Amino acid sequence: MKNKLQNTFGCFFLVILMLLPVRRVYAQSEDFATWTGVKVSHKVAPRWSLSAATEFRSKDHLRKADRVSLNLGASCDVLSFLKFSGIYELHYRNRGSDGWKFRHRYLIGPQASVKGGNFKFSLREYFQQTISEGEAESRLRSRIKAEYVPTSWTLHPYFSAELYQPIGGEAFFSIARMRYRPGINVRISRKCSCDVFYCRQYEPVRSINIVGLEFLVRF
Template identity: 45%
Template structure:
């Protein structure tokens, strides 16, 4: 237990340092992401989910978007699952102007565990529709997590790369996300994910402080 607490404190320190770095990164934006998610396990292979998300922007001075997502997962094997989802975003364009955009995604996640280390690779194809325009991307995410068989705290780090499938070169990363965080099992059905994420884009980077609350039944 003491080792678990030590790891949790270490990762929380990393989160605080990352958020404090916004003081020196004046050209980057500081934002927050807050999500509430509900998971329902239908049987041993199928589960469905829905979540509501709020994001801010411009150093938390303005709302960025509201998002609603519904989806499902098929657990083909213990190490492999497939998922589909639909998202709608209500985005703030500034000057009291808001608009809707829609997105669907298809994903596959492969994972394995070695002692306390859990490794997962997710490949996600997504297409977004915005006022008649569309954007197609492939998102590749590698996640490493400290996941003991017994314990309520699981620190992790993930790296995600966005690649354009439109006119840009395939191997050109349109966006990258570096995300350390800590997952907590709060109760039998409740869990919490607290994280810091740095999102790199050529136009402007983002420092993101996030909280995700999950209810499973």
């Protein structure tokens, strides 16, 4: 049964990967940014985990601060290969001449994952709603991820692709953003690791090259 599930999920993963939209985006501008953060998680029950994270982002080729954020989340292991998560985020953003502004964001959705040998594959679907200055924006975020996780290795390389789609209005299920993210998870200890990554983000009006560093602590 387990092998059948792995084969089914693996085939589904490859189909989704092949169906990801491939198109050229003629960006009006290019930017270089950094993302740095710390995330902590704690398993409060056999199926339940809580998490908290903070992050700082730069923009405009590192010349300006972009945003500072804080998020709180909870996840439940519904099945051995399936979990359901909910996250609340608070962003404090640099809006240029308008100054710094707050916005709120909520994310909720499932993630399925399966291991095959030294590889781990996952598919995550989030419904995201962002509230800023009285306006609400809803998007569907779909991410596929492949990791190479041999137990004897300290370095675990991975690659993910994430698609953002607006929900509602004339832009229903168009492509608002694509992210391609190769990275390496460095295992520092049994409970601590460091994620070093590069992210290429495409949007209709700009593209961003992002270098990131995130520390993850489990207790």
